[in-house]
Amino acid sequence: MMNEPTIRDIKEAHRLIRPFAHRTPVLTCSALNEMCGAEMFFKCENFQKGGAFKIRGATNAVFSLDDQEAARGVATHSSGNHAAALALAARWRGTRAYVVMPDSAPEPKKNAVAYYGAQIHYCGPTAEAREEVCAEVLCRTGATFIHSYNDRRIVSGAGTAGMELCEEIPDLDIVMAPIGGGGLISGTAIAVSAVSPKTQVIGAEPEMADNASCCLQADRVLPASNRDTIADGLRMPLSELTFSIIKKHVREVVTVSEEGITQAMRHIWERMKIIVEASSAVTVGALLTRRIDLSGKRVGIILTGGNVDLGNLPWR
Amino acid sequence: MMNEPTIRDIKEAHRLIRPFAHRTPVLTCSALNEMCGAEMFFKCENFQKGGAFKIRGATNAVFSLDDQEAARGVATHSSGNHAAALALAARWRGTRAYVVMPDSAPEPKKNAVAYYGAQIHYCGPTAEAREEVCAEVLCRTGATFIHSYNDRRIVSGAGTAGMELCEEIPDLDIVMAPIGGGGLISGTAIAVSAVSPKTQVIGAEPEMADNASCCLQADRVLPASNRDTIADGLRMPLSELTFSIIKKHVREVVTVSEEGITQAMRHIWERMKIIVEASSAVTVGALLTRRIDLSGKRVGIILTGGNVDLGNLPWR
Numbered sequence: 272m273m274n275e276p277t278i279r280d281i282k283e284a285h286r287l288i289r290p291f292a293h294r295t296p297v298l299t300c301s302a303l304n305e306m307c308g309a310e311m312f313f314k315c316e317n318f319q320k321g322g323a324f325k326i327r328g329a330t331n332a333v334f335s336l337d338d339q340e341a342a343r344g345v346a347t348h349s350s351g352n353h354a355a356a357l358a359l360a361a362r363w364r365g366t367r368a369y370v371v372m373p374d375s376a377p378e379p380k381k382n383a384v385a386y387y388g389a390q391i392h393y394c395g396p397t398a399e400a401r402e403e404v405c406a407e408v409l410c411r412t413g414a415t416f417i418h419s420y421n422d423r424r425i426v427s428g429a430g431t432a433g434m435e436l437c438e439e440i441p442d443l444d445i446v447m448a449p450i451g452g453g454g455l456i457s458g459t460a461i462a463v464s465a466v467s468p469k470t471q472v473i474g475a476e477p478e479m480a481d482n483a484s485c486c487l488q489a490d491r492v493l494p495a496s497n498r499d500t501i502a503d504g505l506r507m508p509l510s511e512l513t514f515s516i517i518k519k520h521v522r523e524v525v526t527v528s529e530e531g532i533t534q535a536m537r538h539i540w541e542r543m544k545i546i547v548e549a550s551s552a553v554t555v556g557a558l559l560t561r562r563i564d565l566s567g568k569r570v571g572i573i574l575t576g577g578n579v580d581l582g583n584l585p586w587r
Numbered sequence: 588m589m590n591e592p593t594i595r596d597i598k599e600a601h602r603l604i605r606p607f608a609h610r611t612p613v614l615t616c617s618a619l620n621e622m623c624g625a626e627m628f629f630k631c632e633n634f635q636k637g638g639a640f641k642i643r644g645a646t647n648a649v650f651s652l653d654d655q656e657a658a659r660g661v662a663t664h665s666s667g668n669h670a671a672a673l674a675l676a677a678r679w680r681g682t683r684a685y686v687v688m689p690d691s692a693p694e695p696k697k698n699a700v701a702y703y704g705a706q707i708h709y710c711g712p713t714a715e716a717r718e719e720v721c722a723e724v725l726c727r728t729g730a731t732f733i734h735s736y737n738d739r740r741i742v743s744g745a746g747t748a749g750m751e752l753c754e755e756i757p758d759l760d761i762v763m764a765p766i767g768g769g770g771l772i773s774g775t776a777i778a779v780s781a782v783s784p785k786t787q788v789i790g791a792e793p794e795m796a797d798n799a800s801c802c803l804q805a806d807r808v809l810p811a812s813n814r815d816t817i818a819d820g821l822r823m824p825l826s827e828l829t830f831s832i833i834k835k836h837v838r839e840v841v842t843v844s845e846e847g848i849t850q851a852m853r854h855i856w857e858r859m860k861i862i863v864e865a866s867s868a869v870t871v872g873a874l875l876t877r878r879i880d881l882s883g884k885r886v887g888i889i890l891t892g893g894n895v896d897l898g899n900l901p902w903r
Contacts, residue, residue, distance in 0.1 A: 296612070317860045537897060544633045544862040544893035577860035581853060586898060 275516055276423045278465035281430040281458065284331040288428060291330050291363055295319050295432070297439050297571075302542040307558035309565040312443065314436040317547050317577030321387070323504075324432050324455060324575050325356035325419075331428030332417045333360040341366050344414040348394075348401050350376040350384075351504055352576055353419035358389035369414050371405045379580045420454030421510035430458025436571045437467040444568040447554040449575055450474040450483045450524060451505035453513025459573065460520035470571075474517065474524040475557040477501075481526045482508040483517060490518075501585050502532055504550030504576065525563045531556035533585045539574075546577045549585065591832055592739045594781035597746040597774065600647040604744060607646050607679055611635050611748070613755050613887075618858040623874035625881040628759065630752040633863050633893030637703070639820075640748050640771060640891050641672035641735075647744030648733045649676040657682050660730040664710075664717050666692040666700075667820055668892055669735035674705035685730055687721045695896045736770030737826035746774025752887045753783040760884040763870040765891055766790040766799045766840060767821035769829025775889065776836035786887075790833065790840040791873040793817075797842045798824040799833060806834075817901055818848055820866030820892065841879045847872035849901045855890075862893045865901065 298313045316324035333345055344367035347357050354370045361368035370384050374393040384391060394404040409416055419425065432455075433446055446463050448456045460472040476483050477500035486493050486509050495508035509517065517524070527535075532549055535556035539547050551574045557563050558570075614629045632640035649661055660683035663673050670686045677684035686700050690709040700707060710720040725732055735741065748771075749762055762779050764772045776788040792799050793816035802809050802825050811824035825833065833840070843851075848865055851872035855863050867890045873879050874886075 322860060540862055540897055544638060546856055546860040546862060581856060581900070582902060584897070584900070 273423055273512055275512070276427040276430070276458070276461060278461060280423065280427040281434055281462050284327070284424070284427040285431045285434060287334045288327055288330040288431065291320065291360070292326050293319055294435060297436060298543065298545070300543045303538065303555070306538065307555065309558060309568050309570045312436070312440045312569070312571045313543070314432055314571060314573045315545065316432055317545060317551060317574050321352065321356045321359050322576055322578040323352035323356065324429060324573065325352040326359060327431050328425035328428030328454060329353065329356035329360040329417070330363065332422060332424035333357070333364045335424050336415060340415050344369060344412055345417050346371070346405065346408055346412070346414040347417050347419060348372065348405050349419050350380045352578060354389065355383045355387055357417060358384055358387035362388050367414070369408045369412060371401055371408060373401070377580065383578065420452035420507070421512050423512070426454050426458045426512065426516070428458070429455045430462040432573055433459035434462040434466055436573065437463055437470065440571060441467070442569060443467060443470045443571045445471050445473055445565055446571040446573070447473045447475060447557070448573040449502070449505055449550055449553045450476040451550065452507035453483060453509045453517055455573065455575060456521060457513045457516035460516060464520050471522040472520060473563065474521050475553045476524060476526055477505055477532060477553060478526040478528050480506050483524045484526055486514050487518065487524060501529055502550040502553055504548065505553065523563070525557045527553050527556040527560060527562055531560035531562070535559050537586055546579055547574050548576050548579050551575045551577070589739055589828055591828070592743040592746070592774070592777060594777060596739065596743040597750055597778050600643070600740070600743040601747045601750060603650045604643055604646040604747060607636065607676070608642050609635055610751060613752060614859065614861070616859045619854060619871070622854065623871065625874060625884050625886045628752070628756045628885070628887045629859070630748055630887060630889045631861065632748055633861060633867060633890050637668065637672045637675050638892055638894040639668035639672065640745060640889065641668040642675060643747050644741035644744030644770065645669065645672035645676040645733070646679065648738060648740035649673070649680045651740050652731060656731050660685060660728055661733050662687070662721065662724055662728070662730040663733050663735060664688065664721050665735050666696050668894060670705065671699045671703055673733060674700055674703035678704050683730070685724045685728060687717055687724060689717070693896065699894065736768035736823070737828050739828070742770050742774045742828065742832070744774070745771045746778040748889055749775035750778040750782055752889065753779055753786060756887060757783070758885060759783060759786045759887045761787050761789055761881055762887040762889070763789045763791060763873070764889040765818070765821055765866055765869045766792040767796070767866065768823035769799060769825045769833055771889065771891065772837060773829045773832035776832060780836050787838040788836060789879065790837050791869045792840060792842055793821055793848060793869060794842040794844050796822050799840045800842055802830050803834065803840060817845055818866040818869055820864065821869065839879070841873045843869050843872040843876060843878055847876035847878070851875050853902055862895055863890050864892050864895050867891045867893070
């Protein structure tokens, strides 16, 4: 198994990505504080380049390559924010990104990846079809494969958001982040425990995609089961790497109902006047629906992204 | 006719409202810059208290009252952001707000005004019914009537947003703001011409509610005619006060189609990940649809508010 990244890796990632990624603002909202009973500090990665925190890991990965590797390009399979981020980072590095995605992926996702200049390779809807197309692309191009979270460089890059948050807002009691594959929460937990050792890290995931909770209970990595959640960025299962980091550094993982996620998303839109995707709202959902009581605590919350299909919203 | 406010009035308003209103952030967006061909600096009044710039004027008006006047409360007729702002400002002053609105007003608007603690008095849908209820309320309570834009205190308060913008972003070539009744553009024009004399002020209004353009062409105040625009904050006609200020201090007024407004609104949501109401998008719509060419210019844009019924969006 690969080594866990350290705070040194995260600081090095921060140095590498600084010319490219935004240092996103931290916003507050008194109305939401009142509703949730906590003092919340929102790290707004929805304002990040590419509309999500994913650019941090992707840029770190792409700029960690040596020139020869970089010249052959990078590849991934993903239909979400990671693919778009990798495409953008590759463009910054002056190289190619190859993205394998199912031909059934929604049009807006295809468009986003194409917009940043990636070469898209479509595959059938099964894992086998995906692997096959991916192997073929890697073999033909010599590109470096960059997994969306089972990768030290991705986890290190993701950790820079939590590091910035703790540097900017001292004395946080808690930092919360959503859990999908676990890349963000892993990087966050390593960064927070180093920069602000008294601050605890709590993860939130959909009830309908509660792989992290299941893994922690079973004390081993399990395949994803139910994934029918509106939070489409949180459908992947943990990897060995992210599981071991979460087990060590994350205090607690809470689950949130679909209704709780949708409600939280709408409250964030209405009260903060910012656009976040459903996956971003799961943390606030945990507080709103009282899945966890953080009354009177200072809580940092990473809002992970804002890429939403405005023609297909989860209400009405 | 009442005297025009001066930059001294605006500075005094700024001093009065500072403990209450946010100093809103100025955001930029490279994707929108590319689409519009100008370098834009967005003054985000959608993040303002109450979700709109209106709190600036309302707070200035309410805190300009002496204690005796204040004790009798304030009143207005409006179903929009001004009513909510006046209610909130009255609460801060520890007094009452009486709001007259048609019983046909949309539920979200009634709720917003009630949320801030105003006493709502419903009237029929005609101007006569409104005047009658309003007169009755004023007579019975002794409250001070505060018009939503035909009021020096409101114009002065509104001008503080443009003042902050010019202080923060020097050397703007242009400042743009939407025009409805003209309170915001009037205050903006007075502030900008004083703080940054080389900067020109341009107004934008819907084609479907082009009262300002008509007034300027006729060189006199005209009643509102067509008002069937999605930009519901921009349906009121100019007043004598705002007309005379606009005539003197505003370089140009441009009109924008309904489609241009909706498109701009959606682009701002998608690219900037912030929520603005249709009335806010008319300025960006003017640039997107090439109603005005500001290529290569540094353009300050006041995004006026973010109060949107999320269950009733203008697309799909």
